[in-house]
Amino acid sequence: MLAIIAYAVGIMYSPGPVNLMGLNTGVNGQAKTSLGFCLGVGTAMLLLFLLFGWAGAAWIDGRLLIAVSIIGCGYIIYLAIHIARARVDVNAVSSSPLTLRYRDGLILQLLNPKGIMATLPIATLQFPAAGIQGPGLVVWSMGLALLAAGAPGSYMWIGSLVGNRIDNPAFFKRFNQIMAVLLMGVALSIAYEHVWVTLVSA
Numbered sequence: 001m002l003a004i005i006a007y008a009v010g011i012m013y014s015p016g017p018v019n020l021m022g023l024n025t026g027v028n029g030q031a032k033t034s035l036g037f038c039l040g041v042g043t044a045m046l047l048l049f050l051l052f053g054w055a056g057a058a059w060i061d062g063r064l065l066i067a068v069s070i071i072g073c074g075y076i077i078y079l080a081i082h083i084a085r086a087r088v089d090v091n092a093v094s095s096s097p098l099t100l101r102y103r104d105g106l107i108l109q110l111l112n113p114k115g116i117m118a119t120l121p122i123a124t125l126q127f128p129a130a131g132i133q134g135p136g137l138v139v140w141s142m143g144l145a146l147l148a149a150g151a152p153g154s155y156m157w158i159g160s161l162v163g164n165r166i167d168n169p170a171f172f173k174r175f176n177q178i179m180a181v182l183l184m185g186v187a188l189s190i191a192y193e194h195v196w197v198t199l200v201s202a
Contacts, residue, residue, distance in 0.1 A: 004126045008144050011118040012045075012151045017076045017186045018109055022152030024083060024179040025100055026159020028172060033099060034156065040105025042149030048115060049141035052123035053133075062198055065113065069194035072111030076187040079108070084180035086173075105152070113194045115148075 013019070018041055025034045109115045122144070127133070132140050166172075 001130055004122055008147055012148050016114045017112060017183060018152050019155045020179060020182055021100060022155035023159045026156035027163040027175055029163050030099060031156040031160045036102035037100035037105035038149045038153045040102040041109045041152055042145045044106050044109035045148035046141055046145035048119040049123050049144060052119055053127055053137045056124055066195050066198055068111055069113045069190055072113060073187040073191045075108060075111050076183055080180040080183035083176050086176050113190055
């Protein structure tokens, strides 16, 4: 049981598109208004845990993962462009370049190959090995989904601590640009690992 939690924390709380979006939101002073984003992430993970827990790994084939990866890359790039183009109000440096909502968290995590790769081993290997099924599967899935929602939430909190100590609008503009570049890098990494490598090795 402890191995499941350790694996989940390790993969969910490492930097990725969802957590980078949370960090950016926190730095820009929109953590409170973007809590729905975290709930959307948690809901997506709950759906993935239940789907893979009941249907198993056979439901996901290589072509579907490639399609999800391509759409996910596009969505990450779309969000990165919005962040990069954001104008920072010099009279309100905490203005957000992009208010993240429940829908954004849900879509981004459902289209995030990292989310799929995080839930697959837990739902199809670790749950059965620990005898977790039926009502236990639902309870564990809900618990891990809450843990997943806390990942971008913790990045938002860290971002808020940093953002509250800075009053230079130029910092926020540069930070948003850096976050946009990092998100573009994440999208390219996903495209390479989950699309290009899969197609070449097929």
